[in-house]
Amino acid sequence: MAVYTQLSAEALAALIACYDVGDLVSAKGIAEGVSNSNWLVDTTGADGFGARYILTMYERRIDLADLPFFLSLLDHLAARGCPVPRTIHDREGALYRTIGQKCVALIEFLPGVSVGDPTPAQARAVGAALAQMHLAATDFAGSRPNDLGIATSASVLAACGAGALAGIDPDLPRTIGIAADLAARWPQGLPTGVIHSDLFPDNVLMRGKQVSALIDFYFACTDARAYDLAVTHAAWSFSADGRQFNSAVGQALLAGYESVRPLNAEERAALPVLAEGACLRFVSSRAQDWLDTPADALVAKKDPMAFVRRLDHYRAHAADVFAAA
Ligand SMILES: Nc1ncnc2c1ncn2[C@@H]1O[C@H](COP(=O)(O)OP(=O)(O)O)[C@@H](O)[C@H]1O
Ligand SMILES: N[C@@H](CCOP(=O)(O)O)C(=O)O
Numbered sequence: 001m002a003v004y005t006q007l008s009a010e011a012l013a014a015l016i017a018c019y020d021v022g023d024l025v026s027a028k029g030i031a032e033g034v035s036n037s038n039w040l041v042d043t044t045g046a047d048g049f050g051a052r053y054i055l056t057m058y059e060r061r062i063d064l065a066d067l068p069f070f071l072s073l074l075d076h077l078a079a080r081g082c083p084v085p086r087t088i089h090d091r092e093g094a095l096y097r098t099i100g101q102k103c104v105a106l107i108e109f110l111p112g113v114s115v116g117d118p119t120p121a122q123a124r125a126v127g128a129a130l131a132q133m134h135l136a137a138t139d140f141a142g143s144r145p146n147d148l149g150i151a152t153s154a155s156v157l158a159a160c161g162a163g164a165l166a167g168i169d170p171d172l173p174r175t176i177g178i179a180a181d182l183a184a185r186w187p188q189g190l191p192t193g194v195i196h197s198d199l200f201p202d203n204v205l206m207r208g209k210q211v212s213a214l215i216d217f218y219f220a221c222t223d224a225r226a227y228d229l230a231v232t233h234a235a236w237s238f239s240a241d242g243r244q245f246n247s248a249v250g251q252a253l254l255a256g257y258e259s260v261r262p263l264n265a266e267e268r269a270a271l272p273v274l275a276e277g278a279c280l281r282f283v284s285s286r287a288q289d290w291l292d293t294p295a296d297a298l299v300a301k302k303d304p305m306a307f308v309r310r311l312d313h314y315r316a317h318a319a320d321v322f323a324a325a
Contacts, residue, residue: 003029003037004059018090018097019106020046035061052109057102062218064103069142070217071095071105080136083213085110112205112212120252121209123236127256129211130199130232134225135261137194146221150186150277153284154179160287168290169305179280187270195228196220200235226267229257230274234310242309250321272318279311
C-alpha cells in the first residue's frame with residue numbers, strides 16, 4: 001500500500017482551494033507505489049466540467065531540494081510532446097506546497113494501465129518513448145547527479161555486509177565483489193543527459209500498444225542515456241522474479257529505442273556492463289530496504305534475488321542478449 005499519511009477531508013479541501021482546479025469532489029488513496037503517498041483526486045474543474053488529478057505527498061527517499069528539478073522536468077517534457085504528466089501550479093505559481101512537515105504536488109492525471117506481461121509491440125513503444133524523452137530533455141536546464149550509480153551500489157552492498165546479505169539469501173553476498181569489480185571498470189565518456197533511471201512497467205501507463213504516460217520521475221538524474229536503456233531492458237525483458245528472459249521483448253525494446261535515437265558504437269558495446277550495473281542498483285536498494293524495513297511494516301519488500309537472477313543472465317549471455325537489434 002502507499003498511503004502513509006492520513007489527510008482529513010478539510011485539509012484536502014483547503015489544499016485543493018490553493019489551485020485553480022475547482023472544488024474538491026473526492027480523494028481516494030492509491031494502493032500502488034512504495035515511495036510516496038498518492039491520492040486520486042476529483043474536482044469540479046476550473047471550467048465546472050470536472051477534472052481528475054494525482055496528489056502526491058513525498059514521504060521517503062526524496063531530498064526535497066530536488067523537487068523543483070523533478071517537477072519542472074515533468075513540465076519541460078510534457079511541453080515537448082512527451083507522454084508525461086504536467087505539474088499543476090498553485091495560484092501563486094508554486095510547483096509544490098507544504099502540509100505540516102511534508103511536501104505535496106498536484107499532478108495531471110493521465111489514463112492507462114501498467115502492463116504485467118508486456119508484448120514485443122508494447123516494449124517497442126516503451127523503447128521509443130524512452131528515446132523521445134532523452135531527446136526532449138536535451139535542452140532542460142536542470143541537472144542532478146545520479147546518487148545511485150555503481151559506486152553507490154558497491155558501497156551499499158559492502159555496508160550491508162556479507163552476513164546480513166546471506167540472511168536474506170545465501171547467494172546474495174557474492175554481489176559485493178561483483179559490484180566492486182564493475183565499479184572499477186565502469187564505462188566513461190558515454191553520451192549523457194537527463195534520464196528516468198527507474199522505468200519499470202509500473203512506471204509506464206499504456207493504452208493497448210500505445211504509451212499513454214511515463215510517470216514517477218523521482219529518481220531522474222543526469223547520467224549515461226544508454227544506462228537508462230539498460231535499466232529499462234532489465235526491468236521489462238524478464239519475468240518479475242527474474243527467472244524467465246523474454247528475448248523478443250528485449251529486442252523490441254532496443255529496436256524501439258533506436259528507431260528514435262540510434263546508439264553509437266561505444267554505447268552499444270557498453271550495454272552488457274551497463275545492464276549488470278542496472279541490476280546491481282536494484283539488488284543494492286532492495287537489499288538495503290529489506291534490512292531496513294521492520295517485519296510488521298505495511299510496505300511490501302521487493303526481492304533482491306529477482307535482480308541477481310537478471311545479473312547472472314546478463315553475465316552469462318550478454319553477447320546474445322545485446323546482439324544487433
Ligand atoms: N500522472 C498519473 N496519472 C495517472 N495515474 C498515476 C499518475 N501518477 C501516479 N499514478 C498512479 O499512482 C500509482 C503510484 O504512483 P508512483 O508515482 O509510481 O508512486 P511511488 O513513487 O510511490 O512508486 C501508479 O502506479 C499509478 O497507478
Ligand atoms: N523500481 C524499484 C523500486 C522503486 O520504487 P517506485 O515504486 O518508486 O518505482 C524496484 O523495483 O526495486
